[in-house]
Amino acid sequence: MNIFLPTILVGTLGLAFGLMLAFFAKKFAVPTNPLVQEIERLLPGANCGACGFPGCSGLAEKIASGEASPNACPVGGPRVWAELSRLLGQESGSWEAKRALLLCQGGEGIAQTVAEYEGVADCKAAHLLPASFKGCRFGCLGLGNCVKVCPFGAIHLDTESHLPVIDWEKCTGCGKCVAECPRNIITLVPKREQVTVACVSLDPGKEVRKLCSRGCIKCQLCVRTCPEGAITFENGRIVISREKCTLCGLCVEKCPTHCIIRVGEKLALLEVKG
Amino acid sequence: MKLRTFPQGVFLPHHKEDTAHLAIVRVPPPSRVVLPLSQHTGAPLKPLVQKGDTVKRGQKIADVDAFVAAPLHAPVSGKVAGIEDWAHPTLGRFQAIVIENDGSSEEFRYDPLPEDIESLEPESLRLFVREGGFVGLGGAAFPTHVKLSPPPDKPIDAFILNGAECEPYLTCDHRVMLERAEDMLLGLRIMVRACGAQRAYIGIEDNKKDCITHLTPLVRDLPFPTEVIPLKTKYPQGSEKHLILAILSREVPPGGLPLDVGVVVNNVQTAAALGRMAKEGIPLVERVITLSGDCLKKRGNFEVPLGMLLEDLVALCDGFTTPPRKVVMGGPMTGITQATLAVPVIKGTSGFLFFAQNVGKPEHSCIRCGRCVLHCPMRLLPYLLGRLAEEHLFEEAETNRVLDCVECGSCAYVCPAGIALVHLIKLAKFEVMRRRKRGGK
Numbered sequence A: 001m002n003i004f005l006p007t008i009l010v011g012t013l014g015l016a017f018g019l020m021l022a023f024f025a026k027k028f029a030v031p032t033n034p035l036v037q038e039i040e041r042l043l044p045g046a047n048c049g050a051c052g053f054p055g056c057s058g059l060a061e062k063i064a065s066g067e068a069s070p071n072a073c074p075v076g077g078p079r080v081w082a083e084l085s086r087l088l089g090q091e092s093g094s095w096e097a098k099r100a101l102l103l104c105q106g107g108e109g110i111a112q113t114v115a116e117y118e119g120v121a122d123c124k125a126a127h128l129l130p131a132s133f134k135g136c137r138f139g140c141l142g143l144g145n146c147v148k149v150c151p152f153g154a155i156h157l158d159t160e161s162h163l164p165v166i167d168w169e170k171c172t173g174c175g176k177c178v179a180e181c182p183r184n185i186i187t188l189v190p191k192r193e194q195v196t197v198a199c200v201s202l203d204p205g206k207e208v209r210k211l212c213s214r215g216c217i218k219c220q221l222c223v224r225t226c227p228e229g230a231i232t233f234e235n236g237r238i239v240i241s242r243e244k245c246t247l248c249g250l251c252v253e254k255c256p257t258h259c260i261i262r263v264g265e266k267l268a269l270l271e272v273k274g
Numbered sequence B: 001m002k003l004r005t006f007p008q009g010v011f012l013p014h015h016k017e018d019t020a021h022l023a024i025v026r027v028p029p030p031s032r033v034v035l036p037l038s039q040h041t042g043a044p045l046k047p048l049v050q051k052g053d054t055v056k057r058g059q060k061i062a063d064v065d066a067f068v069a070a071p072l073h074a075p076v077s078g079k080v081a082g083i084e085d086w087a088h089p090t091l092g093r094f095q096a097i098v099i100e101n102d103g104s105s106e107e108f109r110y111d112p113l114p115e116d117i118e119s120l121e122p123e124s125l126r127l128f129v130r131e132g133g134f135v136g137l138g139g140a141a142f143p144t145h146v147k148l149s150p151p152p153d154k155p156i157d158a159f160i161l162n163g164a165e166c167e168p169y170l171t172c173d174h175r176v177m178l179e180r181a182e183d184m185l186l187g188l189r190i191m192v193r194a195c196g197a198q199r200a201y202i203g204i205e206d207n208k209k210d211c212i213t214h215l216t217p218l219v220r221d222l223p224f225p226t227e228v229i230p231l232k233t234k235y236p237q238g239s240e241k242h243l244i245l246a247i248l249s250r251e252v253p254p255g256g257l258p259l260d261v262g263v264v265v266n267n268v269q270t271a272a273a274l275g276r277m278a279k280e281g282i283p284l285v286e287r288v289i290t291l292s293g294d295c296l297k298k299r300g301n302f303e304v305p306l307g308m309l310l311e312d313l314v315a316l317c318d319g320f321t322t323p324p325r326k327v328v329m330g331g332p333m334t335g336i337t338q339a340t341l342a343v344p345v346i347k348g349t350s351g352f353l354f355f356a357q358n359v360g361k362p363e364h365s366c367i368r369c370g371r372c373v374l375h376c377p378m379r380l381l382p383y384l385l386g387r388l389a390e391e392h393l394f395e396e397a398e399t400n401r402v403l404d405c406v407e408c409g410s411c412a413y414v415c416p417a418g419i420a421l422v423h424l425i426k427l428a429k430f431e432v433m434r435r436r437k438r439g440g441k
Helices: A004-027 A034-042 A055-064 A077-088 A123-128 A145-149 A176-180 A205-211 A221-225 A250-254 B122-131 B172-179 B181-195 B209-221 B240-248 B268-280 B310-316 B371-375 B382-390 B394-399 B410-414 B421-439
Strands: A098-102 A155-157 A164-166 A186-190 A194-197 A231-234 A237-240 A260-263 B032-036 B060-063 B078-088 B092-101 B158-163 B199-205 B226-231 B263-267 B286-292 B300-305 B326-329 B351-355
Touching: A034 A055, A034 A077, A098 A164, A123 A145, A123 B421, A145 A155, A145 A176, A176 A186, A186 A194, A194 A237, A221 A231, A221 A237, A221 A250, A250 A260, B032 B078, B060 B092, B122 B181, B122 B268, B158 B172, B158 B181, B158 B240, B158 B268, B172 B181, B172 B209, B172 B268, B172 B286, B181 B199, B181 B209, B181 B263, B181 B268, B199 B209, B199 B240, B209 B226, B226 B240, B240 B263, B263 B268, B268 B286, B300 B310, B371 B382, B371 B410, B382 B394, B382 B410, B382 B421, B394 B421, B410 B421
Parallel strands: B158 B199, B158 B263, B199 B226, B286 B351
Antiparallel strands: A098 A186, A155 A164, A194 A260, A231 A237, B032 B092, B078 B092, B286 B300, B326 B351
């Protein structure tokens, strides 16, 4: 039969190659650290790069060699840290989950637009221009670079205000949007209920009033209102101390431009008032 | 005679007929001038005056102890109303000295230079140029004395006076060459002596034939061989690197300066202003600009004091026929769009253009037609650089020589898909430079 010769030939070749592979796999084996694989299995596997290393395998190597702390992955959070610490026999440090928060409420109809923008739809490119198409040179440009970089799909642009909305359920606090934003308006905050000033403008109040109806006009009414003395005016910006704040909400009510907002646990959505 | 030029580039409708025949008009000094502390490439200045001080016209009001910087002088006499944050045409906002004009004619003048420039020491001439606050008046505003100080290992043999004025609409250099030729040639003598060049060339595009015929007999009297070179009217002929290529057939190496090929290039208006200071002792406090565009009632070439606000200039031109949709400082190809009329004239302002319509095309996807590659005067691949910038692949853009781009805008002009290539390339250049600074490379 004609079928015999090819069967035997291919079969013998297969066997020979198989034996060779088995031999060379032993002979030229690259020693790998089994710990690295074990660590990588515990990491989230999003390869987002938030830790600063090239992907999860990059971090796993660094953790195994002791160059990175087991707490280096901001995405995995305490569960992953605890497991890693157990694996490595180390103490896991104290930790609080963080979330990204946009410190600007100057969306369409609230912040003045002073010019038509016809350049590249990219916040970094728009920020390069000497003049901002939005009157405010500190506020959100709303072109969505943060949306593009978020590896977890936690950010979308609001259809009405054209401001990014960050979903705290999906946000892992990896900080990619914080690094991307050319105007440094997104910041990482502890994931809990808090009161914060949603404006980063350093312009004097008179200017801010012209440019945005939700901007901080530096009237410092909140500083005088706060019964705990938690609010101070430092380097041209209002600062609310999270330690001293009791969430009484007096400043939120008093703020004449509604730029102090209460941020819930679930959503960093703007509390729209008035 | 065959006109000299460089390969690639674009032929543009030059729109110069509106203002090219209009003589320079000296404008009355405004009641207030605003002088930003950064008007040049280099270190920002520190004010030498305080709020409430009285200053004379021509008095030095800001300087800094840095080599790459040029001091600033008061263009009017009056009182310093303050040093405050003000809109800046290229930097957004910047600290600026505001002077209220008191209308008096009090002046401070430097000592004029003696007639015999060639007997003076180059070093003293460079100091004279720095003291006068001279920067390249073509637009880039690079301090002139720095250009005139070649390192000892790079001798200069040729000096080029740039009268190409390849940007459409602008005609201020054209008028200066016609009306201020004597000052300009005196300035040329100072600069040639200061940098040690043996020969000089004046490059002029052949759409300014009157300048070529006017200057050709005048340069024969200069003490060094000087040639007026007619150039083909092609954009970007006024770019330093392309001017050198066209006139001397020398190519400036990537990342290099004209110094590397033994050449110094300066704008004709810089020479004219310098010649004037040598004669009359008035430092750089005024410049000639072109106001043009389809929605301006009265167009023309104006000699304006530095720091005059754009809104005052518009009022001087009797306002607009229709409200402009786009206001550009500089030429339409490399100029910078303005968002407010509260910006002052700075040393690098070659003009303001006002357009009723937006010339931008609607953007489509790139079809790889390669027109940008065909026209890029730096022989780069703009479509690729634009794509890499869009994807934020800045390292790859760097290996594709994004930093060699001169931002002339030829690629975006010819792109049939209307892609804002220069904006994308500027973004990539900015990010590459930022990374280099951070990485300390």
